[in-house]
Amino acid sequence: MLVIRLIELIFYAHHGLFAEEKTLGNTFVVSVEVRIKPLEWTKLPYQLGDTVDYGEVYKLVSGRMKEPEALLENLVTQLSEAIFALSERIEYVSVAVKKQNPPLGGLAQASEVVLVLSKAEFEQLKI
DSSP states (O other): OEEEEEEEEEEEEOOSSSHHHHHHOEEEEEEEEEEEOOOOGGGOSOOGGGSOOHHHHHHHHHHHHTSOOSOHHHHHHHHHHHHHTTOTTEEEEEEEEEEESOOSSSOOSEEEEEEEEEHHHHHHHTO
16 A cells, blocks of 8 residues: 555644634644555556645645534544545545643643544445
């Protein structure tokens, strides 16, 4: 597999259940991993159309982070669905969204929700 990662993309957004989260916002850190079928060795070198443009993945994530979502579980699911739609070559997607300093009533550096799906699992779920 060819692995493409976007590591620790930082956004200020208004995701969360509580009124103060929706009003004040918070810092979120997003990491994405995409695995695609590699080309046959006889077809090298890669062209952009043979792979997944991580600039497009970034635009997709950046745009979605601007739309408030109550649950991070919904956010990672929607991001995964949109990433799979980018290319038929994608075999696996992992999306992690970390909320810095979550409102838990105590000290916590972050909370994180991660969704890991193979293409077969994605097709079965029909997200």
